[in-house]
Amino acid sequence: MKALKLASTLATPYAVIGLSATAGKLKIESGAVTVNEKALLEILKNLGATGKSNEIIKVPYSKPQTIYFTGLGKTSKSYEPENLRRAAGSAARELAGQSTATFALPASTLAQISAVAEGAALGAYAFNEFRSSTKSDFKEPLEQIVIATKSTSDAAAKRALVRAEIIARNTAMVRDLINTPPSHLTPDSFCTRMKKLATPLGLKVEILNEATLKNQGYGGIIGVGQGSANPPRLLHISYTPSKARARYAFVGKGITFDTGGLALKPANGMEAMKSDMSGAAAVIGAIFAIAELKLSVAIDAWAPLAENMVSENATRPSDIISIYGGKTVEVLNPDAEGRLVLADAIVRAQ
Missing domain, CATH: 3.40.220.10 (Leucine Aminopeptidase, subunit E, domain 1)
Structure with a gap:
């Protein structure tokens, strides 16, 4: 269009x-x-x-x-x-x-x-970005x-x-x-793509890499993402107009691919798990639209990004992790990863 x-x-x-x-x-x-x-x-x-x-x-x-x-x-x-x-x-x-x-x-x-x-x-x-002979x-x-x-x-x-x-x-x-398939959209490439779009709009962009996340105690994001070769990220984009009437935080789940971790999902239908980052995409799209419309409301968009994969480093059932802010959580089901990454981002957004 x-x-x-x-x-x-x-x-x-x-x-x-x-x-x-x-x-x-x-x-x-x-x-x-x-x-x-x-x-x-x-x-x-x-x-x-x-x-x-x-x-x-x-x-x-x-x-x-x-x-x-x-x-x-x-x-x-x-x-x-x-x-x-x-x-x-x-x-x-x-x-x-x-x-x-x-x-x-x-x-x-x-x-x-x-x-x-x-x-x-x-x-x-x-x-149709990835179609070739059938395009x-x-x-x-x-x-x-x-x-x-x-x-x-x-x-x-x-x-x-x-x-x-x-x-x-x-x-x-x-x-x-x-x-976009997970081969072309990882936590890092998601952040890179969004930063390129955010900068011309005058938005402030902050990207926390895996080292910073670990040092600052983001146990939920690290716990989910530690099983993947593609390390996690926390993307923060802020829009602050000069005369904002209010300020809100948008937090969206950003699992760029979800195998279920050690609670492995059935193969049938797993390909749809490339869409498990829809929440993160939505909050970033929302702040871009709000900035372009020049609405008089301040927005902080938070996208905790990780791949939930299977490996020797993956979080195990019964592991205990510390969410940002210090609260401890026992992981009973590694496929319940969304609440873990969201917990970190929601506490940080407060």
Whole structure:
């Protein structure tokens, strides 16, 4: 996804229009634009359209050349923003491979316009970084999103699009981290990648390596990470605006791969454990978005990062470790590692 903009007409080759139903009666919800509803309803009826949520029906047209009808569920005078967000996201995913499309959904309020923009932008995502011979088989996400509205000159609507773009871009970054295989994402490389993104935003970055963690008593992070050849880290990124109304700490679990340690997980499904660092990715993505939006709230994001691996150095059931601050913990299950790394980071964040 490259760009978001506002328009009052359908000027793109592809359009997204809402479709709802009550008691089997379909209703086209085209928002700020007008289409030939009678002809289109007849086509939709013949195609078996229901208007249910997550339903996408493609109809060849003239101008635009194809309309993607996205289900809104039960017909309503006004649709909840979350309903519109999900409908826009479903349509954006179906539009993969196309360059631009106009989203003409029943969005008149600022909250509704924001929801359509966010949903469309979040739906325009793909992760193809490591594909080689099969990459050509996968379509690139929708590049440009046009939101049809009568409020094209409204400053608040324009700001809503900027906000949606920031949220979508940072969410895509989080998704990229989650999808990256553990061969390419270790505690150290996670920190390096995030520092490169944080520095241009003016954020303060602190990275504690394994020696510092051990010397300063971060027993939870060290205990989990000591079985891996890739040593643990504690990443701290802070955003401090000049007139902050409050200060909050975000703490996210960052296990870049979780075998279960000596409480080894079954092989079936273990590949999904590359996503055990989702919490860390989310808190870092959140602070980036907050900084870009220039919100007047101070944030400290903490990401305790480790690999939970099997080796002669791995923490054993019945081992006792000391959490940051001095509290001792008996480890009964090495696969319950998340609470150990989070304990260190939460105490440190206080």
